[in-house]
Amino acid sequence: MRRAxxxxxxxxxxxCRQTLTRGHPVHGIxxxxxxxAIEVSGLTKTFGGTTSALRGVSFSxxxxxxxxxxGHNGAGKTTTINxxxxxxxxxxxxxLVAGYDVVRQPAQVRASIGMTGxxxxxxxxxxxxxxxVLFGRLRGLRRHQxxxxxDELIEQFGLVAAADRRVSTYSxxxxxxxxxxxxxxxxxxxxxxxxxxAGLDPRSRRDLWTLVSSLAQQGVTVLLTTQYxxxxxxxxxxxxxxxxxxxxxxxxxxxxxxxVGPSYCHVTPANPAHLSxxxxxxxxxxxxxxxxxxxxxxxxxxxxxxxxxxxxxxVDALGIELADISLRKPSLDEAFLHLTAETxx
Amino acid sequence: xxxxxxxxxxxxxxxxxDSGMIFEMLVPVxxxxxxxxxxxxxxxxxxxxxxxxxxxxxxxxxxxxVALLTADRSxxxxxxxxxxxxxxxxxTAAAPxxxxxxxxxxRATIPLSVAMIAGYTFGFRMAGGLGYALxxxxxxxxxxxxxxxxxxxxxxxxxxxEGTSQILLFPQLLLVLLSTGIAPGRNFPGWMRPYVRNQxxxxxxxxxxxxxxxxxxxxxxxxxxxxxxxxxxxxxxxTLRVQRRTS
Numbered sequence: 001m002r003r004a005x006x007x008x009x010x011x012x013x014x015x016c017r018q019t020l021t022r023g024h025p026v027h028g029i030x031x032x033x034x035x036x037a038i039e040v041s042g043l044t045k046t047f048g049g050t051t052s053a054l055r056g057v058s059f060s061x062x063x064x065x066x067x068x069x070x071g072h073n074g075a076g077k078t079t080t081i082n083x084x085x086x087x088x089x090x091x092x093x094x095x096l097v098a099g100y101d102v103v104r105q106p107a108q109v110r111a112s113i114g115m116t117g118x119x120x121x122x123x124x125x126x127x128x129x130x131x132x133v134l135f136g137r138l139r140g141l142r143r144h145q146x147x148x149x150x151d152e153l154i155e156q157f158g159l160v161a162a163a164d165r166r167v168s169t170y171s172x173x174x175x176x177x178x179x180x181x182x183x184x185x186x187x188x189x190x191x192x193x194x195x196x197x198a199g200l201d202p203r204s205r206r207d208l209w210t211l212v213s214s215l216a217q218q219g220v221t222v223l224l225t226t227q228y229x230x231x232x233x234x235x236x237x238x239x240x241x242x243x244x245x246x247x248x249x250x251x252x253x254x255x256x257x258x259x260v261g262p263s264y265c266h267v268t269p270a271n272p273a274h275l276s277x278x279x280x281x282x283x284x285x286x287x288x289x290x291x292x293x294x295x296x297x298x299x300x301x302x303x304x305x306x307x308x309x310x311x312x313x314x315v316d317a318l319g320i321e322l323a324d325i326s327l328r329k330p331s332l333d334e335a336f337l338h339l340t341a342e343t344x345x
Numbered sequence: 346x347x348x349x350x351x352x353x354x355x356x357x358x359x360x361x362x363d364s365g366m367i368f369e370m371l372v373p374v375x376x377x378x379x380x381x382x383x384x385x386x387x388x389x390x391x392x393x394x395x396x397x398x399x400x401x402x403x404x405x406x407x408x409x410x411v412a413l414l415t416a417d418r419s420x421x422x423x424x425x426x427x428x429x430x431x432x433x434x435x436x437t438a439a440a441p442x443x444x445x446x447x448x449x450x451x452r453a454t455i456p457l458s459v460a461m462i463a464g465y466t467f468g469f470r471m472a473g474g475l476g477y478a479l480x481x482x483x484x485x486x487x488x489x490x491x492x493x494x495x496x497x498x499x500x501x502x503x504x505x506x507e508g509t510s511q512i513l514l515f516p517q518l519l520l521v522l523l524s525t526g527i528a529p530g531r532n533f534p535g536w537m538r539p540y541v542r543n544q545x546x547x548x549x550x551x552x553x554x555x556x557x558x559x560x561x562x563x564x565x566x567x568x569x570x571x572x573x574x575x576x577x578x579x580x581x582x583x584t585l586r587v588q589r590r591t592s
Contacts (some may be wrong), residue, residue: 083435086433087429087432107435110434111435115430117426119426121425122427123359123421124421124425125358126359130358134351138347138348138436140347149356244543
């Protein structure tokens with residue numbers, strides 16, 4: 001897996017980059033129509049007339065970026081992905097993928113997307129290699145092209161040893177890799193990954209993150225769903241926080257964190273007796289508070305790192321020895337809890 | 346076309362690897378042995394030898410079995426989400442089911458050949474000439490296709506896995522055993538005869554028997570074709586619905 005993901009760059013050189021420069025239509029990475037690769041507005045989905053899975057979801061994803069749909073189980077993430085990948089039709093609202101309407105132009109949408117699901121959807125009776133070749137041919141490659149491309153992907157995804165064994169003998173991680181390789185046989189404009197790291201060990205997860213980032217660099221727009229805040233934080237350019245079928249916040253990870261509250265600079269003198277000297281040193285700055293329990297002084301860091309620098313210079317000028325100085329931003333967890341709690345009440 | 350070819354190849358590859366194929370090949374031999382050895386001399390088929398009489402029913406049984414096992418294959422695609430994934434690809438909605446049907450027909454030629462070879466060793470003969478022999482094969486495959494379409498739709502819509510075809514084996518057995526394919530209608534109790542004589546297996550077996558000897562009753566041929574066409578129409582419509590179903 002490690003080598004799988006690390007070796008993705010050769011893929012770019014061999015197929016994707018060529019297509020970027022030449023714009024060869026077969027391989028699909030062209031500049032997306034318009035500025036956004038995905039535009040969703042007022043999407044609703046009602047199952048069986050009563051259950052509302054989506055209640056007016058709107059968001060857009062700029063071309064070539066990674067967007068994470070973040071939310072609890074049952075929040076509506078998979079329903080959204082299924083509508084965008086033309087598997088189900090929305091009850092109302094509009095969605096454009098790569099510039100095409102998912103309801104009126106499903107064929108064009110399908111030609112522009114790649115998809116992996118929560119559970120890898122594989123033909124258990126085929127080998128990994130046969131599976132990737134099949135998807136190449138279904139995407140219009142000739143047999144020999146599909147075979148050559150499959151060889152490349154098998155190599156890149158570290159599946160060489162298992163390539164000629166049946167998929168049914170594979171581990172979850174290996175199945176995910178086959179699924180993903182199949183989605184990338186012809187590089188899509190938009191890639192949907194539904195909980196791509198569910199069931200993966202930490203290293204495989206990191207490898208997948210590397211792969212997703214490199215795909216985005218190649219111009220692929222990635223929309224993934226996740227329940228992991230860390231994943232959304234590390235991986236995505238933007239986050240759409242979804243809860244009970246509604247978007248409750250969207251923006252960058254930093255935007256979301258800021259919505260909870262500002263950052264604070266915490267200063268801890270080596271000697272707790274110096275607490276008041278520290279407080280005096282930072283006098284004049286905003287939001288100073290002395291916390292006797294942790295023997296630290298906190299200062300509102302409206303300017304982030306600049307505030308921290310200012311605090312450090314002042315304290316250092318007085319020769320006060322420090323045990324710790326840190327800038328503490330609200331975590332995405334806090335943002336998540338804060339924002340989802342708001343909708344509940 | 347590429348999609349259909351690729352998916353057909355894939356269906357054939359995956360069916361070559363499951364046990365169903367061997368089962369499909371053994372059934373005609375087993376049935377033929379069972380019927381001819383066990384029932385030899387017990388059933389009066391007039392001037393016609395019993396093997397000549399019963400082989401069409403064995404062919405019908407084999408074709409129905411191949412068709413029913415299609416249910417397991419479509420259920421497998423359905424259950425593992427593979428069928429759903431195919432719907433996100435730029436291929437026509439009918440490609441996956443068409444591919445399964447083509448693969449089923451290709452598969453059907455194997456037990457059909459096995460039945461013919463076994464039949465010939467036991468004394469069965471195609472006495473009607475090449476045209477009749479060809480019609481024999483085509484009608485057998487047509488029946489297979491018609492039943493397979495229904496089995497496929499059931500497999501794609503049921504949440505019961507692997508056992509899908511087993512549910513269908515019971516009605517299949519009733520159709521084959523209670524038919525004039527095994528014994529002439531007069532061997533069955535009077536109240537059962539209307540069913541036994543008119544049900545599709547009896548009709549198709551009779552048509553095949555006629556084609557093998559070179560004498561087909563037009564009325565019976567029309568009935569057999571009507572059964573097949575009717576099933577194709579009904580099951581085809583259901584399959585279309587299942588394929589188009591996008592909740």
